[in-house]
Amino acid sequence: MRHLVEKGLVFGGLILVDSPVLVERYRRALKHLTGKESKLEDFHVDISGFSPEIGDELGDMHYLNHPGFNRQFILLTTDQKNAPLLHSAFSTSRSVLRRFIEANETELFALTARDAVAGELVNSAFAADAPARLFDIRKVTVEADTTQGTVAAADRLAGLIERFKTEPDAWWDDKLIAEMIEMAGVTGDLTRNPVRLRAMSFEQDDFWTSHFGGVYLFRSVPQPAAIVAGDKHDLGPLPVPEVLDLQDRTGIARFLAVNELAEPVVTGRSSETVALLRQKMDFIAADVVGTEGTLPQEVTRRDLRVLARRHAGQLPPEWDGLAALLAWAEEGARWPRITSDHPAYFYTLKARRTPAAELVNMLLAELAPRDVRQVFLCHKELFYRLYRTWPEAKQAFVAEILSSEYRMDEAGTRETIFGPEDAMQEPASLAEGPWGQVTPSGADERDIMDLVGPWGVLRRR
Template identity: 60%
Template sequence: MHRLIEKGLMFGNLIRVDSPVLVERYNRALKHLTGRETALDDFHVDISGYSPEVGDELGDELYLNHAGVNRQFILLTTEQADAPLLNAKFSTAREILRQFINENRSELFALTARDAVAGELINSIYGVQAPADLFNILKVTVEADTTSGTVATAKKLGQLIDRFKTEPDAWHDDMLIAEMIGMAKQTGDVARNPVNLRHMEFGQENFWTALFGGLYVFRGVEHPAAIVAGNKAKVGALPIPFTFDFSERSAIAKFLNLNDLVEPITDARGADAAAILRQKMDFIVVAVAASMNEQLTGARERDLRVLGRKHAKLLPEAWHGLAALVRWAEEDGPWPRITSEHPAYFYTLRAKAHPDASLVNMLLAEMTPLDARQLFICHKEVFYRAYARWPDEKKAYVVDFLDREYQVDKAGMRNALYGHDAVTERAMPIGQPDLISRVGPWGAIGRRG
């Protein structure tokens, strides 16, 4: 993984903790949450305060995420809001933490100026023994305070102040006054500078979890279903109308279309569909060429065309389907009939602009693993797992491409590929068969003019 780390494609945007004061605060919070401490004096943390260096030291990469549920967090700075979430077990966790930090930014800024804030994403269960247990998770509540209990103390002080203002004999209650003065030394003036953190709850209707080999749950749609990355027989019965695995391509395609979750890239407004599809074809060529021990260092589009011709007989059906669609879009070629059973089908889709767009793009990325760019952008956990198994030449090419093409303008590329970069996965506070047969599986699509 050293190439990814060197280019900032893995462990990128982490927050460095290297001052004695911050290390001491981190240790105080760590002991408060887990009863453990680190001997390191220099490490990095993600949005939740998890540190890969500390995890390695403790021999426990889940030291803040026991059993993968009820994730704990340590906040040293509000800058953690822009950091990634490592070892994510639920797709909604990062967005919940990000919203919590942003909604309480001024309060957290004041609190972290003097202490670490420790907390937990609490749901209604303490462990997941079987896949069906996931459906008992209905909401997530954020609970947080400083290690010295500043928020709780401020709340109690506020109650004492109310008593002092309303009770007739409060002016003569020396014990009440002394208690308020003692608390005020810890919290400061809560009347002028409140330190109350907003109570935040988030619904958990649609999410991905890494548990049980990977599982996508869609409860908050018109036609609910669960989609299993592995064998659904091993998952067993789930309390949801339908369960599919990746082998049931037509059923998944029907689910996505019935719930209006996807659109064809060729139908996407403002997208250069042919360029996007060609890049997907290039990554497929890279996979084939790397398996044949071809030299890919510094390879560009022209080099990949040469390699594609050289190994044309080895190119999978997905490549040929995409090539036919590009010919239709660019050269007025015949319309290619690509059904949901065709290996190219899911490569031609992207999520529509809706609150669960990132979740749907995660699913599409995992179903189209030869598109290394989409896999990296949309589903890093699966990307890193796949990367470890790639030939060295493919690793080098993909890292070079991502560094050269993606790192320079992440938001721009996401917008070009998905068209709605501002749409993030749902972490919401509680609160035509005849036409298809006529024009193809994506409906009426205008040609590029």
């Protein structure tokens, strides 16, 4: 992982903890949550408070997430909301933590000024001992307090204050008054610094989990399904109408189509279209040449295209499919029919702007693993797993390209690949409107390229 670390592509964006006060608070919270202790004087943390340095010290990279369920967290500062989440077992965990921090930012700012906030993401199911148990997960509730129990003490004090104000003889109740004074010593002045955190729960209809080899669960769409990375038969019966695995390409294409979850990355001829297709082809060429061990230590885009021509007979059908599409976009050649049984099919798709867009792009990245940039952007766990298997030259090339073309302009790169990502509006009913621009294998086709681009339209029967 050396090249990724040097380019800031792994462990980048983490929060440095080097203040003795914050270090001591973290140690206290770590002991409070896990019973473990750290002697490090400085380290980095992600959005959940996980530290790779402390994980290395303890010999346990899952010390805040042992069973892969009900992830624990430690907050030292609200700045953690912008940090990544490492070793994620559920695709929704980071967004839940971020939304919790943003919704309680004022309260958390006040609390973390005095102590660390520790807590847990509590699933509505408490274990993943069988695949069917994943379907018991309906929501995640965030439970949090300081290591000194400030929030619980504040709730207790609020109740005592209410008794003091409403009970006729409370003025003469020395025990009640003494308890209020004791609680106020922990919470401070509640009238000036409220410390009550909002009880927050988040619906979990659609998510990915690393359990059981990787499972994508879509329940909010008109035709729900589970898509698994391994053999679907190994999971046994699941309480969902359709179970697919990654080898069922036509089934996945049809699932995306009928639920209107994906659309083509290319809808017309333009310089942006040409650049995007060339970039995808370059990554595929680098994948092939790099896997063979013939990729130079330093290589430019131009060098890659020379290598692609030199290895033309070895390039995979994914490259050929995109090359045919490039010829249509750049030279006016006849447009290709790329159906779901073509290896290039999922390289030509991106998520539509729906609440499940992030999950769909994650799925598409796993279906198009040679496009390492999309894998890096959409499925970090898969990217790091693949990266460890690559030759040194390919690792160096990928790290350099990602650093120069993504890190330099993250927003611009994402907009080029996925389109604008401004505030998402609630979508219209998923049943409304025609499905355009992709053609699952076996679906009806009609040539209306001028209206919808090179894929045609899927007509529902």
